[in-house]
Amino acid sequence: MFYLLRRGSQAGTLDRSLLDQALAAGVEVRFNDRVQRASGRMVFAGGPRRADIIAVGKVFDTQMADGAWLALKPDLAPKGYAYLLVHQGRGTVASCMFTGFRNQAAHLSATLDFFERHAGLQMTNAKPFGGFGNTRLPRTAVQGGTPLIGEHAGFQDGLAGFGLRYAIYSGRLAAQSLIHGTDYTKAWKRSLQPALRTGVVNRFLFNLAGRHGIDFAVGRLAGPQTRSVLRQAYRPSALKTALFPLARYWFRAPLSDPSCTHDQCDCVWCEHGALPQSSASR
Ligand SMILES: Cc1cc2nc3c(=O)[nH]c(=O)nc-3n(C[C@H](O)[C@H](O)[C@H](O)COP(=O)(O)OP(=O)(O)OC[C@H]3O[C@@H](n4cnc5c(N)ncnc54)[C@H](O)[C@@H]3O)c2cc1C
Known part of the structure; x- marks a missing residue:
């Protein structure tokens, strides 16, 4: 029903495979070099310009059997969905919310709790991730x-x-x-x-x-x-x-959910640039 793929910089991820293909084709890739000005023949591919959706979750190792779970419930992911995907000892669990961003930590916590109760979620080496989209x-x-x-x-x-x-x-x-x-x-x-x-x-x-x-x-x-x-x-x-x-x-x-007004900001959507956006993991 769907393709399951991994994101990130490790071998076997979509992003790494695209990078390898580009390098093999002779492309010069510069990391941490923000393009400031348009010049020549370009394609603008800078990603989302504002946050209408945010996803927060964890990637982890697990001994659970393979499976895919989807939950539609406002306290887990307002106007969105929560999911748990497990494949060959690796898993990802997330809340993908379309509003209520300020309570992202509570929604993620409710999501983890929900999947522990209903799908037997077990995590080891869990690492957080987050990102936003428009x-x-x-x-x-x-x-x-x-x-x-x-x-x-x-x-x-x-x-x-x-x-x-x-x-x-x-x-x-x-x-x-x-x-x-x-x-x-x-x-x-x-x-x-x-x-x-x-x-x-x-x-x-x-x-x-x-x-x-x-x-x-x-x-x-x-x-x-x-x-x-x-x-x-x-x-x-x-x-x-x-x-x-x-x-x-x-x-x-x-x-619409006006962006960050936290004193101690740890949100994944605000654009003040203090925190790097971590890579998506599905
Ligand atoms: C947590 C999460 C889970 C997701 N899951 C799915 C999914 O299951 N299925 C799906 O289809 N989609 C999913 N998405 C959405 C999907 O990741 C995006 O729609 C897709 O990556 C958009 O690709 P893009 O190339 O347009 O932008 P991006 O992938 O955002 O890439 C844009 C890149 O441009 C760089 N950049 C920006 N400005 C400049 C500049 N001035 N100079 C140089 N570089 C610059 C950015 O750093 C970034 O690396 C998910 C998104 C998130 C955040």
């Missing part, structure tokens, strides 16, 4: 003639905050536009915009869903047809097209 729906993905890709452009699934495929796919479209002179705007609008819009409508509906709506969704997802339920949810339809103009204006309304 859910902006782009009208344009070109800035001063330069293509924007991934979350920098706002390419992100509005419902779940899944942006990896969008980032990689839009990167390819942008590269093709530079190498072959194809029209980037036409290309992303044709191949990415329909699903982006469906994600926005899905998020709008999810935000509206009360307790009964969530129970209904859980019932459908937990049934034997999970894959087709998800496929249907992500398929553009006449109803979703009709709802889109409304959804576009309201899908982020409940998500």
